[in-house]
Amino acid sequence: LKDYLIENRDQLAVTRDGVAIELLANINTVEDAQAATDVGAQGIGLFRTEYLFMTHPGIPTEEEQFEAYAKTVNASPLGRLTIRTLDLGGDKTVPYLGDHREANPFMGWRSIRMSIEHPDFFRKQVRAILRAAAEGEVRMMFPMISTVEELRRVNRMVWQVEEQLDKDGIAHGKAQLGMMIEVPAAAVCIEHFLDHTDFVSVGTNDLIQYLMAADRDNSRVAHLCDPLNPASLCLLRQVIEACQRRGKPVSVCGEMAGRPRCVLALLAFGLTSFSMSPAFVPIVKELVHSLDFSLIRELGDEILLRRSSTQVGSFLDKVLQEVN
Ligand code: PEP
Ligand code: MG
Numbered sequence: 001l002k003d004y005l006i007e008n009r010d011q012l013a014v015t016r017d018g019v020a021i022e023l024l025a026n027i028n029t030v031e032d033a034q035a036a037t038d039v040g041a042q043g044i045g046l047f048r049t050e051y052l053f054m055t056h057p058g059i060p061t062e063e064e065q066f067e068a069y070a071k072t073v074n075a076s077p078l079g080r081l082t083i084r085t086l087d088l089g090g091d092k093t094v095p096y097l098g099d100h101r102e103a104n105p106f107m108g109w110r111s112i113r114m115s116i117e118h119p120d121f122f123r124k125q126v127r128a129i130l131r132a133a134a135e136g137e138v139r140m141m142f143p144m145i146s147t148v149e150e151l152r153r154v155n156r157m158v159w160q161v162e163e164q165l166d167k168d169g170i171a172h173g174k175a176q177l178g179m180m181i182e183v184p185a186a187a188v189c190i191e192h193f194l195d196h197t198d199f200v201s202v203g204t205n206d207l208i209q210y211l212m213a214a215d216r217d218n219s220r221v222a223h224l225c226d227p228l229n230p231a232s233l234c235l236l237r238q239v240i241e242a243c244q245r246r247g248k249p250v251s252v253c254g255e256m257a258g259r260p261r262c263v264l265a266l267l268a269f270g271l272t273s274f275s276m277s278p279a280f281v282p283i284v285k286e287l288v289h290s291l292d293f294s295l296i297r298e299l300g301d302e303i304l305l306r307r308s309s310t311q312v313g314s315f316l317d318k319v320l321q322e323v324n
Contacts, residue, residue: 006282009040013285019293021267023285024275025077026253030068033075035278040285043080043137045201045275046253047072049125050092058096059121065128070135079136082201082275083129084180085122085154087111087143091217106215111144116153126161133173141178141201146185151196180253182206187235190242200243201275204254208232226309227256228265233312234304237269244270251275260287261316267291268299290323 013021024045025036036044052060052068060068073081088094089110102108115122129140140158145151155177165172178199181187187207190200204227209216211232214224227233236252243250251273256262258280264287266274274284299319306312 006039008282008285008289009038011040011285011289013042013288015288015291015293017292017294019272021288021293022251022273023281023288024080024082024251024253024273025278025281026275027072027278030072030075032278033072033077033081036281037075037077039278039281041077041278041281043078043082044072044076045082045251045273046141047081047083049084049086050088053086053088053094054092062124062128065125066131069128069132069138073132073136073138076136081132081136082139082141082178083132083175084141084143085112085115085125085129088114106209112142112150112154113144115142116150119157122154122157123161126158127165127170127172130158130162130165130172130175131170133175134171135173138173139176139178139199141180141199143180143203144182144206145179145193146183148189148192148196151179151193155196181239182210184211184235187211187239190239191246194243194246194248197248199249200239200251202236202239202250202252202254204232204236204252204256207235207254211235227254227259227262228309228312228316230304230307230309230312233265233269236266237300237304240266240269240271249273258284260284260320261313263287264291264296264299264316264319265303265312267293267296268303270297270300287323 013023022042024043025041026046027033027044028048028051073079090106142154176198179197180201180203182203208225208227212224214221216222216225240250253275257274258276263284
């Protein structure tokens with residue numbers, strides 16, 4: 001990274017007109033948490049716990065998970081860590097769960113769907129997360145929620161685990177419970193979900209591939225998953241506005257949150273919290289410093305008048321040139 005970008009590590013991410021923008025990091029390992037601290041992220045917005053499971057010879061025990069999560073909280077910027085419960089399946093598999101070949105793995109038995117059907121396994125992870133929550137500001141979030149029933153069910157499971165920890169006299173903390181918006185059905189009916197969640201994090205990598213019916217890892221069709229396509233921007237604006245109307249914290253943690261043009265579009269829709277790979281934090285912070293939030297906010301309607309990703313992209317490029 002260029003030195004001048006690293007130099008902004010200790011500066012706040014505030015726009016020219018004084019609006020604070022939260023810049024969080026996405027991480028896979030405890031080492032990444034340190035990297036996030038080094039670049040000046042204000043917390044971890046997404047800790048993908050899959051890597052712990054994928055690099056382990058068998059299912060990690062509660063104790064092993066607790067140690068890993070606690071270490072990660074302690075290495076996280078300001079001790080702020082959002083832990084996502086296991087999101088296996090699709091592109092991420094582990095040998096010890098057996099051979100679950102499916103015709104359409106991304107639309108199949110993955111993520112929270114697996115956790116719900118393996119309550120013992122899920123409770124162990126939740127126990128480890130709640131115990132680690134005694135070490136800092138830990139939030140827990142659930143991937144791939146498709147229905148309100150699923151969300152209510154996992155919330156109930158977490159509350160039961162909390163009660164059990166209390167009964168057993170085991171030290172633990174409190175964690176805010178959040179949902180990821182990655183399935184278009186949940187995005188469309190966002191209002192229904194907001195009564196049952198403390199916060200929302202939008203996983204645009206999955207949300208967009210499901211919205212466009214195009215596998216993000218298939219090079220023949222991945223171009224359809226351009227985050228600037230009008231359909232995804234339109235849906236994102238709805239989700240952001242619905243959360244803000246109800247006072248629910250909302251952030252975007254897909255790859256687009258680290259790309260300047262996309263950041264501009266999301267700011268225009270009113271988003272003020274972004275979670276990205278640590279390497280992008282200094283770049284996005286520099287962009288934030290150069291912008292007037294109130295002026296960018298005025299672009300929201302205009303962006304949505306464009307009819308293609310290319311048109312949106314050229315419009316945003318022009319705006320970027322003007323601010324630089
Ligand atoms: C996403 O889908 O946008 C996301 C952040 O989750 P992952 O990339 O781990 O699927
Ligand atoms: Mg995802």
